[in-house]
Amino acid sequence: MSETLPIPTEQTAPEAPKVTRLGHGEESYSRLVWRRFRRSISGMVGLVLVALLVIVAVFADFFAPLDPKEAGLAFAPPDHVSFFAPDGSFSLIPYAYPIGETGEFDPVTFQPITGPDLNNPIRLGFFAEGKPYRLFGLIPTGLRFFGSLEGKPVHFLGTDKFGRDILSRGIVGSRISLAIALVVVTITTMVGTLVGITSGYLGGRTDTWLQRFVELVLAFPQLPLYLALASLIPATTSSNVFLAFVVIVLAALGWAQLSREVRGKTLALARVDYVRAAMAVGASDRRIILRHILPNVLSHVIVAVTLAIPTVVLLESFLGFLGFAVKPPLISWGLMLQDTSNFSVIGSYPWILSPVVFVLVTVFAFNALGDGLRDAVDPY
Structure with missing residues (x-):
């Protein structure tokens, strides 16, 4: 009498081996380039x-502290920016002191000596109100990223021959x-x-x-x-x-x-x-x-x-x-x-x-x- 072979069931059937993918193989070309680019310090500095x-450049009107076409005092030197108040105490709010003549003269050249005017401080801060302009030529606003909180002009890099703010x-x-x-x-x-x-x-x-x-x-x-x-x-x-x-x-x-x-x-x-x-x-x-x-x-x-x-x-x-x-x-x-x-x-x-x-x-x-x-x- 012949023996009957057992019919394999789902429980006894061998499982197929699972194939696992390496994470490196799933990276695209752009991810590979970015992973290597991040290691370059100079490249990341350049990117920033x-x-x-x-x-x-896109928001130039907002970042410019003054109207670039507004004329003032020709060849005015950069204003002195300090974190010290007029009384000499430290202040978290920076102050700008306009550069002007001190009333003294150089004993050699007899030219007037200039220096910061400590009697007329100008408070500085972010999101200051300035001269009105149109952002992108459409949105009317006067908000500036950084500038004078008192509405007075501050020249961080001085002015040119027509008195326009260089910065x-x-x-x-x-x-x-x-x-x-x-x-x-x-x-x-x-x-x-x-x-x-x-x-x-x-x-x-x-x-x-x-x-x-x-x-x-x-x-x-x-x-x-x-x-x-x-x-x-x-x-x-x-x-x-x-x-x-x-x-x-x-x-x-x-x-x-x-x-x-x-x-x-x-x-x-x-x-x-x-x-x-x-x-x-x-x-x-x-x-x-x-x-x-x-x-x-x-x-x-x-x-x-x-x-x-x-x-x-x-x-x-x-x-x-x-x-x-x-x-x-x-x-x-x-x-x-x-x-x-x-x-x-x-x-x-x-x-x-x-x-x-x-x-x-x-x-x-x-x-x-x-x-x-x-x-x-x-x-x-």
Whole structure:
């Protein structure tokens, strides 16, 4: 008599082994880059400074303590800020003491000696009421981030030759300077990336003709050409038209170098196995460029953008110093530096060099951010 084998039931059936996924395998490319970027101290400092610069530029009217166009005493020195009250006691509320003549004279030069006027203190604080303005040109308000609680003007960085507050003009001028840099870099990035990928991927005659044109653009001496083109604009041209001309010329002369770099990256990627496999299965050129080549080139482009912005800021400041970038009534850091063209003025009123600090901070912030991104992106 044959024995019957037991039929396996659900209780006796062996369980399938559970597969556990490692947390590292679930990280996306952006998370990997961010995890490495956080380790860069200079990169994080640059990121914080860039974020602050953008916030200040967007809400420039709120952060400016005074009206940047309001005239007062010419070449007034910076007011003295102290946490000591007029009676000498310590105070949590800071005070500003205007700088004025003390009534005494220098025994050598016989020039009047200036110092803080302790008899006329001005209380300072956050969210102070000032001259009315329209935030974003729409919202009427008079609230300032920091300023005088008594409604009196306080010049933290002094005034220029027309008596306008330098700090307020520097904050408001960040809009124009950063806007020029961002618009120029955006145009050059789009054009340079498109031309570089097209030239490197298609190759042949297309690559040859595009590279000859790129070499022609790179051969132009940019500064003399820009000054020659700027001199052709009539003096009566409006500020907005002149500003548009600045952006167009800077963008037209700045895309060629990036296109050359992107072309080199594309030539290397076109020979990678997964790109050749996509070609073999009949993928269209558009799909190969957008899905395979562009994402791999994008990391280099992002780093190039962060390093190109300070270059444009410096160029705008230099051209504005020469009077070929921004015209009044617009405000930019380069335009503010025109007051420093006279050495005797710098020696007598050194605070008019304050716009240099805005340029230095901006250049350092974007360079530090670019270095941190380069270190975070390259290993992947």
